[in-house]
Amino acid sequence: MLKSKKIVLVGHFGVGKSSLIRRYVQNVFSDDYFVTVGVHIVKKVVQVNNQELTLLIWDIEGKEDMKKLRPSFLLGTSGFIYVLDASRPSTYEILEDELDFIRTNYPKTELVTVANKIDLVDKESFIATLGEKAPWITHFSSAKTGECVELLFEKLAHTLVQ
Amino acid sequence: MLEAIRERYIFNKCQVIILDDDGIITLSDDHLFEVPNAQPIENVHPFFETIRHLFDDKNEEHVFHCIHLEIGDVIGNYNVIFNSGNKEQNPFLVLYDFTENCNYIQTIVQRRNESVIALEFEQIQAQRLQAEQVFKNKLIATISHDLRTPLTSIAGFAELLQKQQGTPQGANYVQLISQSATVIKDILDNLLGLAKLEAGVAETQLKKLHLPELTDYLEAIYAPKMQQKGLQFSLKKSAPKNAFIADTTRILQVIINLVDNAVKFTEKGSIQVFLSVLAEAATEPILQITVIDTGIGFPQEATEKIGSFQRFHSTDVEGSGLGLSIVQGVVKHLQGKLDIQSAPDKGTTVWVEIPIQYAAETATAVQTNSDASITLAPLKIIVADDNDVNILLFQQMLAEQENVQVIAVNDGNTVLDELQKQPVDAVFLDVHMDGLDGITTAKLIKSNKLTKHIPLVAFTATNSAEELDMLQKAGMSLTLGKPFTQQQLLQVLQQISATK
Known part of the structure; x- marks a missing residue:
């Protein structure tokens, strides 16, 4: 039986969680925004250290506050991807609280933070705007161009098997 | 009758799947979709693979709301109850079909999220415009202050110069006026440079x-x-x-x-x-x-x-x-x-x-300006500019060039009239003239077989590659940037003189 890991994408609505997954799993992108209600789950088998690993990727509906998410969605999660929208400051205004919530309630779970839609902003200005929040962002991605998307998932997959 | 109602309104919306402790399907009523008997439940959909670890703790029950499942041809959203069972009871799943509700909620949430996002972008745009307006106002104040200083010097010393022409003090005033004009030019160069950098169109010149x-x-x-x-x-x-x-x-x-x-x-x-x-x-x-x-x-x-x-x-x-x-x-x-x-x-x-x-x-190899004195062949040129001060400056800069005859006009139509009357060696055209502008005049000159050979020089304040290209295409093969020095004017005339 293949080893499998559950990865959950969380973050505000409209930040591009579903688009990141579609880009990673199907290598497609659409500019149309389609709200996710509830949960969509897809899987992808990847090679990590010459072994196959099944990533079970949960695309959860966006919420402005992690505390409002149903706890059952997060059961058995191995890795969180916290997604924010680089073009919308409201999606990272309470980033510190959100990340603290995850670290406190899921201390053994891997966490990466990605600023998506980086193609819509000037990266240097965006980082400058983030100020002290900047070091918390581990990846800068664009589901539209594909920038950093594969790297984001593959790096997390490598971390999960270690 | 009760059974019939239940069958139609409850059973059709609900499915029960019984599993063994290893997650193998032992029984299903298949009311919502068919599942293969005696197969691991995780083969049905990846969702079930993610709850596989919950089998280990007995007497546990978990509810998962609005799970999107695509099983065979059936696509829907389901509330899923998982019970891990115990010694008396096998693990089981109960699925309720909430597809209609979810679709309805989706429509509402879609509308709400789109409007929230649109509002946020409007606010961001409004803030940006406001910041730009503040910047613009302060920029105008800064430039106005920076320009006023050298302009005051120019106006003041020019007035004094009227009274002290030909004296050493007068020469000193001229020098101060010239320095102040250079300051103004530097400010404008900086402004232009900033605009180009911000527009991302600045070229690199090695x-x-x-x-x-x-x-x-x-x-x-x-x-x-x-x-x-x-x-x-x-x-x-x-x-x-x-x-x-x-x-x-x-x-x-x-x-x-x-x-x-x-x-x-x-x-x-x-x-x-x-x-x-x-x-x-x-x-x-x-x-x-x-x-x-x-x-x-x-x-x-x-x-x-x-x-x-x-x-x-x-x-x-x-x-x-x-x-x-x-x-x-x-x-x-x-x-x-x-x-x-x-x-x-x-x-x-x-x-x-x-x-x-x-x-x-x-x-x-670096291009350098020659300091050697410039000698010109006899030239008859037309200069067209709607600004009389520029015309006067042009004429004064050539006052000592006895070989150069200048015909000064204020618009493009007069240029065309002059060309009908007499042959000339070159035409200097202000690009932005009232009436017939420089570009249109140039095109008319170049489209006439009697005048198309005449070199045309554009007077322009632009540095834009796009605009310079447009001038070239209109037939103005030479340019004289504003403001220009006497040396630059003579160099252009020398080029014309060399091709005569």
């Missing part, structure tokens, strides 16, 4: 970088200013013997703006400038510029903005002119680095690093 020439030039400009202000000025350089090329015009712009700012904010003490080229075989050479002053300095927040290339404008540091914005824009354009350390009343140190290149043999 020329030979010769540090001794650069430092001599800086010494000539700044030594008198420093002396006048009572400041110590030191200018040091160090570079290997290799030949280098770089965008020297912009590098000079960076140095001048940094030193100008240092002078402006330093009332006593010193200003030190270090220029050095770091060249190691394995890496590209780097030009380091360091400017240290003992002036009033500025707060930490401002230095952070500059160092991070955050949009930084003159208004952020009161009275700093356009200088820091230009430096920031140019350094970024040249892919360099900028760092600054400053504290109120303790002075400021600015470090700039700009990557440069080793000069190839062919790249070291």
Whole structure:
């Protein structure tokens, strides 16, 4: 039986969680925004250290506050991807609280933070705007161009098997 | 009858799947979709794989709301109850079909989220426009202040000059007027440069970088200013013997703006400038510029903005002119680095690093203006400009050229009339004339077989490659940028003279 890991994408609505997954799993992108209600789950088998690993990727509906998410969605999660929208400051205004919530309630779970839609902003200005929040962002991605998307998932997959 | 109602309204919306402790399907009523008997439940959909670990703890029940499942041809959203069972009861799943509800909620949430996002973008746009408006107002105030100073000098000395023409004092006034005009030109050049950098259309022009020439030039400009202000000025350089090329015009712009700012904010003490080229075989050479002053300095927040290339404008540091914005824009354009350390009343140190290149043999040739006196063949030219002052300036600059006959007109139609009357050697056309403008006039001249051979010179204040290309296409093969010097005018005439 293949080893499998559950990865959950969380973050505000409209930040591009579903688009990141579609880009990673199907290598497609659409500019149309389609709200996710509830949960969509897809899987992808990847090679990590010459072994196959099944990533079970949960695309959860966006919420402005992690505390409002149903706890059952997060059961058995191995890795969180916290997604924010680089073009919308409201999606990272309470980033510190959100990340603290995850670290406190899921201390053994891997966490990466990605600023998506980086193609819509000037990266240097965006980082400058983030100020002290900047070091918390581990990846800068664009589901539209594909920038950093594969790297984001593959790096997390490598971390999960270690 | 009860059973029939249940069958239609409850059973059709619900499915029960019984499993064994290993997650193998043992029984299913298949009311919603078919599942294969005696197969692991995780084969049905990845969702079930993610709850596989829950089988280990008995007597547990979990509810998962609105799970999107695609099983065979059936696509829907389900609330899923998982019970891990116990000694008496096998693990089981109960699925409720909430597809209709979810679809309805989806429509509402979609509308709500779209409007929230649209509103946020409107607010961001409004804030940006407001910031731009504030910047524009402050920029206008800064430029107006910066221009007013040299203009006051020009107006004042011109008035004095009327009374003291031909005296040594008069000559001195002329020089001061000329210097003030240069200041105005520099301000406008800086403005244009800033606009180009912000629009991302600035080109890079590589020329030979010769540090001794650069430092001599800086010494000539700044030594008198420093002396006048009572400041110590030191200018040091160090570079290997290799030949280098770089965008020297912009590098000079960076140095001048940094030193100008240092002078402006330093009332006593010193200003030190270090220029050095770091060249190691394995890496590209780097030009380091360091400017240290003992002036009033500025707060930490401002230095952070500059160092991070955050949009930084003159208004952020009161009275700093356009200088820091230009430096920031140019350094970024040249892919360099900028760092600054400053504290109120303790002075400021600015470090700039700009990557440069080793000069190839062919790249070291630098275009220089010839100082040799210019001799012209006899020329008859038309100059067309709707500004009489420009016409007068043009005529005065050629007053000593006896070989050159100037026919001055104010619009394109008169140019065409003049060309009907007499042959000429060249036509100088202001691009933006009232009536028939320069471009249209040029096209008409070039479309006439009797006049198409006449060289056309565009008077233009533009530096835009796009506009220059448009002038070329209209037939204006030469350009004379505004403002122009007598030397530049004579050089253009020499080119025309050479082709005669």
